[in-house]
Amino acid sequence: MKILVTGATGFLGSRVVPRALAQGHEIVGLARSATAAAALRRQGAAAVTGDLDDPAGLAAAFTKADCTALLNIASLGFGHADAIVSATRAAGIRRAVFLSTTGIFTSLDPPSKRVRIAAEHTIETSGLDWTIIRPTMIYGGSDDRNMARLLALVRRVPILPLPGGGRRLHQPVHVDDLAATVLRALSADAAVGRGYDVAGPRALSLRQIVAAAAAAEGRRVYCVPVPARPVLAAVRAYERRAATPRLKAEQIARLAEDKAFDIGPAMRDLDHRPRPFGVGIAEQAAAQRRAAGRSAPAARASRRARVMSRPDQLRRLIRDVRDVAAVAGGSTALRFGAAIVHHAPAVLRTGTLDAADRAMARGSHTYRPLPGVQITLPGGAFGGAREMYCRGVYHALPGFAPAAGEIVVDLGANQGLFSVLAARAGADVIAVEAQRGFASAFVNHAAANGVSHRIQLLHALVGPSTGVFADPRARHGATHWEGDVDGLTMAQVLESGGADRVDLLKLDIEGSEFALFDEPGWLEAVGRLVMEVHPAFGDPAALVARLRRHGFEVTLLANDLRRVRDLAGASSGYLYARRDGWSAGTAAAGPPAAVPAGIPG
Structure with missing residues (x-):
């Protein structure tokens, strides 16, 4: 397909053009300047000179481009829709995809809203085979401006005031996911004459977005609720005084609105496949670190x-x-x-x-x-031991401590503190850790406490399609990453450990828990489980619903170990689940015996 692209050198266009060329399309970009034309040619695209502010010249440029389809990425908020539609018709182009925005649904009344709504009406009555794509806030990459400010902020401050407490919902979409969806729209017959809201996979509160951004930078930020009205008044005053304000009152006012959208039609007709925000923001943080020459933050220290x-x-x-x-x-x-x-x-x-x-x-x-359990560890493990043993984050509720005769699986074993605890309690342990760099400390801790014979250590990734380590670049930048490891399903973990039944499953796998629970079958082999949940990578309510369908009684705890009804708005929390009628300590395959902790696999 030969495609005429407006806005081809912008934030989104610069992703669409190379993707389209790689798919075999012929691209002609509308270029207002020689610099833009040169940028397009360097990518392998052609360029035609034209200016959206010159309707007559625009029609000539569109005709000269001699294309069969239009992809209008240029903003519809500046009153150019009539000229673009007229030029498209004059050039004999029938198929046209236009980028609008979900901002048209705001309850506020900025001037751009009226312009964009009028633009959509012009498109819908144009007689073209049109499709309108309305993305939410777009983020991603080292050149992003939306989330770049937030990432910079969480690197500097531990406390962040949020108007209204940051409870309102947002659903950002990654620029690369949007680029892929926009291109698919051009060839989707079902999309002709339709508009689509295109967003991330799920809506997140602003607090969750801040927490995910902080996690991507290796930080933890505390969000302080502040009244929205005084903040809005202060920003309006700033906006009046600043020649080029970096923050606008409309942006603050929109924080008081929920911006959650149904992406079902886009998934159905356009095969829209957005990545979780936690994955996308981690990729962006890594890209910005590379661009700035900064080193990666510590990944999964002993404990947060x-x-x-x-x-x-x-x-x-x-x-x-x-x-x-x-x-x-x-x-x-x-x-x-x-x-x-x-x-x-x-x-x-x-x-x-x-x-x-x-x-x-x-x-x-x-x-x-x-x-009856005593554990001795070197002082360097104190921070992790304080969380694991003194606070007891994984045995805070009665009946969840590991016990003698049980089979325990420790996913995200880190330096082995929970594995050693379970083994000292008399359980046999299958420990799984993706970062080989933790092996030395793990083996030493097990040996010093006399439990190497009770622990099998596997180096593998579980649930690798979500979470911090979904991005290979994040894995290779992690502090204890020492070479790639196999990806294992939960069924393979149990098979490797020689167990077909698990009395206690502990998980701390940095967001990968959501992919793990998509795997079929293995939950039937588990009696009780406790895990840290990372809402930036998925919906905790979906985990709770799935566990209850499988006969588990579920309890949620906040980070301070208070019982809560849900984890909405939290950066992380804990989930405890127990299956009714489970008889502990009767694993059919007996204790794991393949590889002791002294010989890491």
């Missing part, structure tokens, strides 16, 4: 530090110290409390206890997280 910026900060600090005292003893708690005081400026600045955890790195610490 919790944000400590709430008004009840002092009470939470006291609770943390008490948790340490209860599990690691009074002397360790005193040392930890002193470290918090000594590093108070860093704790307050970052909103985390990272600095205090690092101060505990000298020597070793002994923990008693469960009755």
